[in-house]
Amino acid sequence: MKNKALGIFAAGISLLVVAAPLPAHHGSAGYDLDKELTMKGTVTQWLWANPHCFLKYDTTDDKGVVVHWAAEVSNPIDMTRRGWARTTLNVGDQVTVTVRPAKNGAPVGQLMKVVLPDGKELIGWTPLVR
Amino acid sequence: MLRQRTNPILAGVALLALSVGMCAQTSPPKKPIAPKTQQAAPAPRRDLSGIWDAENTMEGISPRGVASHAPFTKWGEDLANNVYKPGDGPRRVSVGLVNDPLDGCDPAGFPRNLLFELRPFQVVQTPKQVLMMYQYQRVWRVIWTDGRELPKDPDPRWYGYSVGKWEDDYTFVVQTVGMDERTWLDNAGDPHSGEMRVEERYHRVNRDTVELTVKIDDPKAYTEPWIAREKFRLKLMPATTDIAEMICAPSEAEEYKKTMADPLSK
Incomplete structure (x- = not known):
């Protein structure tokens, strides 16, 4: 797994330009809001559901160790407005995912951005939601 | 070129x-x-029929809770500080500790459905009722306009008991009592009691715009009445708007909890 920490400032400025805040009634307190990780992964499940949609994907590090990640975005209605769909992601897709990770080190996070196999980028959560 | x-x-x-x-x-x-x-066409008399949405949809969702409220009573303060564990607002806790009833798909209830997740809703008027049908959780309220009194000691309901009347040709005023104490007022875990009385004022400014004001009067939880939304602008949506389905399914919520919330709480 090749993790690349990104400064929230640099990433945030570009996202702020295009993104409005999304609601979250589950809050953000468990996530490290000052950190972002970008990683390549393989989609194992994309749940298009309330209260929040979430993406499950696997990453593999240099030693072949597989980590099962899960990253959440908002609900289907909000995500539809932002260009996402039930069919956006499919099992087996190779994607690049940027998350704000859990503070406790668990492999879960807020999905900030995904780059799809065709190179298209979709914004998930935004830096404004803290 | x-x-x-x-x-x-x-x-x-x-x-x-x-x-x-x-x-x-x-x-x-x-x-x-x-x-x-x-200029928008003038408002029709005594008519709120149509599909309405917040002029700024993000304000309708209000994830942080109400902007301000009257001071808590001791009873209200105890609930807010020691019992309710919200995911948002000044008393927010980590995801795994949140006990927001919405997370288990309990009804948002009234007036939380006006103070959080006020998404598109449709108003239908009949000779004796005004029906308000909401996208969020796909629920509806019945507001009686047949002149009946509010019940004196009602069994609690998630969405209470409502009566309404036209104060003038363009202002519809609704009084609601009998709300279930288990619901929260907003995402920030602001509480209410079963004694709460809520007044909604729908003032139709013109054909395309309604201003909604919500007043909370709950002497058990707050030291004085307060305004939770003031002249909140709603816009008339096209009559062809297909209100989306937005339902919290317990099985999906459980999957979310197992996948996202539980790892965060370890």
């Missing part, structure tokens, strides 16, 4: 549309002329 050429054409088409019956322009104007600001 193309843009420069097409602008006058578009402007001409717009002008033509705006000037039916006027003399045709002999040539397109060199610069686009902004159409005059169109």
Whole structure:
């Protein structure tokens, strides 16, 4: 797994330009809001559901160790407005995912951005939601 | 280049549309002329029928809770500080510790459905009722307009008991009592009691706009009545708007908890 920490400032400025805040009634307190990780992964499940949609994907590090990640975005209605769909992601897709990770080190996070196999980028959560 | 050429054409088409019956322009104007600001049509009398949405949809969702509220009573303060564990607002806790009833798909209840997740809703008027049907959780309320009194000691309901009347031709006022104490007022875990009385004022400014004001009067939880939303602007949506389904399914919520919330709480 090749993790690349990104400064929230640099990433945030570009996202702020295009993104409005999304609601979250589950809050953000468990996530490290000052950190972002970008990683390549393989989609194992994309749940298009309330209260929040979430993406499950696997990453593999240099030693072949597989980590099962899960990253959440908002609900289907909000995500539809932002260009996402039930069919956006499919099992087996190779994607690049940027998350704000859990503070406790668990492999879960807020999905900030995904780059799809065709190179298209979709914004998930935004830096404004803290 | 193309843009420069097409602008006058578009402007001409717009002008033509705006000037039916006027003399045709002999040539397109060199610069686009902004159409005059169109005033919304006047409000119909005693009519809220239609599909409404927050003018700024993000304000309708209000994830942080109400902007401010009257001071808590001791009872209210105890609930807010020691019992309710919200995921948002000044008393927010980590995801795994949140005990927001919405997370298990309990009903949002009234008036939380007005203070959080006020998404598109449809108003239908019948001779004795005004029905309000909400996208969020796909629920509806019945507001009786047949002159009946509010119940004196009702069994609690998630959405209470409501009666309404037209204060004037453009202002519909709703009184609601009997709300279930288990619901929260908002995402920030602001509490209410079963003694709460809520007043909604729907003032139709014109055909396209309604201003909603929500007043909370709950002497058990707050030291004085307070305004939770003030002249909150709602816009009339096209009659063809298909209100989406937005339902919290317990099985999906459980999957979310297992996948996202539980790892965060370890």
